[in-house]
Amino acid sequence: MRETVMEGSHAVAHAVKACRPDVVAAYPITPQTHVVEELAQMVADCELDVEYVNVESEHSAMSACVGAAAAGSRTYTATASQGLALMFEVLFNASGMRLPIVMTNCNRALSAPISIWNDQQDSVSARDAGWIQLYAEDVQEAADQVIQAYRIGEDERVRLPVMVNMDGFVLTHTYEPAFVPEGGDVDSFLPPYEPEIKLDASDPRSFGEVGYPEDYTEFRYQQQLAMDASREVIREVAQAYCQEFDREDYGGLIQRYHSDDADTVLISLGSMVGTMKDAVDGLRNDGESVGLVKLRSLRPFPEEELYDALEGAKRVAVLEKDVSIGLGGAVHGELAGTMFNRDLDASLHGFVTGLGGRDVTVRDVGSIYRRVESGEAESVEWVNVDENRLFEREARGPTP
Amino acid sequence: MLAPGHNACPGCGATLIARYALKATGPDVVVTLPTGCLEVTTSPYPNSSWRVPWIHSLFENSAAVASGVEAALKAQGRDEKVLAMGGDGGTVDIGMQAISGMLERGQDVTYVCYDNEAYMNTGVQRSGSTPLDASTTTSPSGSCSFGNPVKKKDMPAIVAAHGIPYVATANVAYPKDCIGKMEAAVETEGPAYVQVLSPCPPGWSMEDSRMVEVGKLAVQTGLWVNFEKRGDGVVYTKVPERQVRPVEDYLKPQGRFKHLFGGEGGEEELARIQAVADRNLENHDIVR
Numbered sequence: 087m088r089e090t091v092m093e094g095s096h097a098v099a100h101a102v103k104a105c106r107p108d109v110v111a112a113y114p115i116t117p118q119t120h121v122v123e124e125l126a127q128m129v130a131d132c133e134l135d136v137e138y139v140n141v142e143s144e145h146s147a148m149s150a151c152v153g154a155a156a157a158g159s160r161t162y163t164a165t166a167s168q169g170l171a172l173m174f175e176v177l178f179n180a181s182g183m184r185l186p187i188v189m190t191n192c193n194r195a196l197s198a199p200i201s202i203w204n205d206q207q208d209s210v211s212a213r214d215a216g217w218i219q220l221y222a223e224d225v226q227e228a229a230d231q232v233i234q235a236y237r238i239g240e241d242e243r244v245r246l247p248v249m250v251n252m253d254g255f256v257l258t259h260t261y262e263p264a265f266v267p268e269g270g271d272v273d274s275f276l277p278p279y280e281p282e283i284k285l286d287a288s289d290p291r292s293f294g295e296v297g298y299p300e301d302y303t304e305f306r307y308q309q310q311l312a313m314d315a316s317r318e319v320i321r322e323v324a325q326a327y328c329q330e331f332d333r334e335d336y337g338g339l340i341q342r343y344h345s346d347d348a349d350t351v352l353i354s355l356g357s358m359v360g361t362m363k364d365a366v367d368g369l370r371n372d373g374e375s376v377g378l379v380k381l382r383s384l385r386p387f388p389e390e391e392l393y394d395a396l397e398g399a400k401r402v403a404v405l406e407k408d409v410s411i412g413l414g415g416a417v418h419g420e421l422a423g424t425m426f427n428r429d430l431d432a433s434l435h436g437f438v439t440g441l442g443g444r445d446v447t448v449r450d451v452g453s454i455y456r457r458v459e460s461g462e463a464e465s466v467e468w469v470n471v472d473e474n475r476l477f478e479r480e481a482r483g484p485t486p
Numbered sequence: 487m488l489a490p491g492h493n494a495c496p497g498c499g500a501t502l503i504a505r506y507a508l509k510a511t512g513p514d515v516v517v518t519l520p521t522g523c524l525e526v527t528t529s530p531y532p533n534s535s536w537r538v539p540w541i542h543s544l545f546e547n548s549a550a551v552a553s554g555v556e557a558a559l560k561a562q563g564r565d566e567k568v569l570a571m572g573g574d575g576g577t578v579d580i581g582m583q584a585i586s587g588m589l590e591r592g593q594d595v596t597y598v599c600y601d602n603e604a605y606m607n608t609g610v611q612r613s614g615s616t617p618l619d620a621s622t623t624t625s626p627s628g629s630c631s632f633g634n635p636v637k638k639k640d641m642p643a644i645v646a647a648h649g650i651p652y653v654a655t656a657n658v659a660y661p662k663d664c665i666g667k668m669e670a671a672v673e674t675e676g677p678a679y680v681q682v683l684s685p686c687p688p689g690w691s692m693e694d695s696r697m698v699e700v701g702k703l704a705v706q707t708g709l710w711v712n713f714e715k716r717g718d719g720v721v722y723t724k725v726p727e728r729q730v731r732p733v734e735d736y737l738k739p740q741g742r743f744k745h746l747f748g749g750e751g752g753e754e755e756l757a758r759i760q761a762v763a764d765r766n767l768e769n770h771d772i773v774r
């Protein structure tokens with residue numbers, strides 16, 4: 087691997103290249119464009135030997151990946167936001183047929199109002215699609231997770247598609263120092279994809295048949311078993327990767343940061359974790375008992391790991407860039423659900439923040455911590471809502 | 487290569503068309519099929535009628551899945567053919583975008599549309615391929631309706647406008663012509679498209695035993711035109727003059743046109759349909 091300073095999207099493209107995919111099918115959308123443009127340039131310069139299918143939509147991008155993966159090829163695509171939403175039905179189809187497609191999702195808010203800026207509503211809304219969902223904290227992790235994703239998804243115990251999420255602009259368009267693979271760097275870590283069942287005239291098989299009620303449940307259940315099995319594989323692969331390429335310990339499905347002895351534990355996923363680590367450092371310097379848990383994997387949901395990490399906590403706060411309108415942040419809701427039957431003594435609070443590209447600063451994290459620590463925090467809170475920008479304000483009359 | 491024992495209705499045109507297509511491709515082929523009657527009736531898990539590698543993904547993406555298969559075979563240096571099939575709904579309506587993309591990219595795929603002129607799998611709703619005045623469950627005839635108010639979408643012309651090397655129409659009732667065109671399509675390098683009329687006894691409300699006869703009548707009345715277009719040259723299949731029939735002969739055996747006969751205003755509608763047929767026969771100089 088070569089240490090360099092590179093834009094996040096380009097680092098990801100280099101990771102993809104090193105994985106030697108057979109087929110790339112993609113459709114442009116901000117902020118994913120630099121990933122697929124870089125791959126196209128590699129093809130144009132004969133640096134990357136891949137069938138690059140310039141499809142006419144994200145629906146077809148994922149469909150082409152389904153066809154190519156079923157035919158036994160290693161496939162890649164990338165998208166964001168509206169593109170991921172357009173793929174929705176194909177996502178379920180890919181996981182149902184157990185095709186280990188790898189996709190980078192460059193997290194972006196969903197319309198309306200249309201916004202090209204970052205939050206994680208897109209991937210969080212697709213969390214029931216049967217895809218493994220990993221979240222990257224920085225450029226290095228976004229690139230590394232692509233390589234890990236192929237090995238996880240293609241593992242015989244798993245055979246599921248993997249979505250690697252990286253925050254739009256915050257990671258895709260940021261230059262950071264990173265180790266990127268070159269040439270055959272990952273060949274021994276990632277052997278060629280050779281599925282035992284594929285579309286092949288010498289051994290004809292049918293893919294995507296009609297599932298009657300007597301079989302459908304068992305198909306779905308086996309997806310669940312595969313997802314459960316992926317927990318161990320994600321851990322193994324992260325560990326093997328760190329050893330092989332000399333990375334700091336990723337920690338599997340979650341990463342703990344000063345959380346072991348903390349009274350208050352913050353939880354988040356994606357690039358916001360970086361900011362939160364700085365906030366935790368500052369608060370700890372001030373003598374606060376606070377720590378952080380980063381979710382690397384949203385699916386499978388790291389229930390056991392979270393329980394272990396939260397067992398001694400008094401207060402837990404989830405900060406997330408998504409909301410299930412009518413409830414609250416999805417991760418907060420899921421954490422509450424999985425902990426309901428466990429004897430956790432902590433209060434649990436959810437914070438909806440960072441929507442549509444709004445910055446979440448170290449100060450914001452600090453104020454959230456203070457609210458939680460002082461016992462003022464509600465079960466679900468929206469952070470920094472500006473009353474002056476609510477368009478119903480006029481209809482209600484001037485605020486006193 | 488399409489095993490018996492599937493659940494298709496007696497007199498189903500689509501299953502015959504699938505057999506023709508597999509005759510044309512031979513066993514070294516990968517088939518993609520969208521959601522629809524042919525898919526549902528031939529692939530009830532754990533059984534499958536397909537003795538060739540086959541994949542059904544979704545309703546609108548047969549051409550996109552086929553594009554991925556083609557790319558994968560190329561990447562792996564394999565030489566199987568790729569056959570994408572689709573019903574009229576999966577082709578001319580919801581699948582249109584994916585097909586357009588596949589054609590424009592020049593992918594080496596043969597696309598066969600079996601055109602039964604409605605969404606049969608979901609209970610005979612109209613599609614863009616439903617002809618003028620056909621009664622369907624979403625374009626029913628009624629006291630103030632003669633059924634489908636607009637004429638059939640000219641998908642072959644839309645496909646041809648992509649400038650692909652091979653476009654043809656065919657009819658299940660003329661197997662030799664149909665298989666010949668499918669063979670030509672498969673031999674074509676790059677995208678090829680064949681749209682085949684596929685009478686559907688339950689969907690068209692007619693007797694099973696009349697499927698082939700009605701298919702022929704579509705051609706003999708001029709309501710279905712068979713042609714073959716390679717590059718810029720179009721060849722229309724001629725209809726011998728002694729076989730030419732008035733449109734009533736085609737419409738009468740089909741319950742979907744029953745409302746045109748005997749009721750008020752039916753005559754004018756029949757005249758409109760006859761005008762469509764006349765234009766076809768004249769414009770393409772079909773009668774010999």
Ligand SMILES: Cc1ncc(C[n+]2csc(CCOP(=O)(O)OP(=O)(O)O)c2C)c(N)n1
Nearest residue numbers: 521522523545573574575576604605606607
């Ligand atoms: C996105 C989506 N919309 C609607 C459907 C429901 N649907 C399944 S098959 C079908 C009609 C198929 O019609 P056609 O392509 O003409 O094939 P046929 O059944 O007539 O052979 C419809 C509407 C679906 N499966 N997916």
Ligand SMILES: [Mg+2]
Nearest residue numbers: 573574604606
């Ligand atoms: Mg149909």
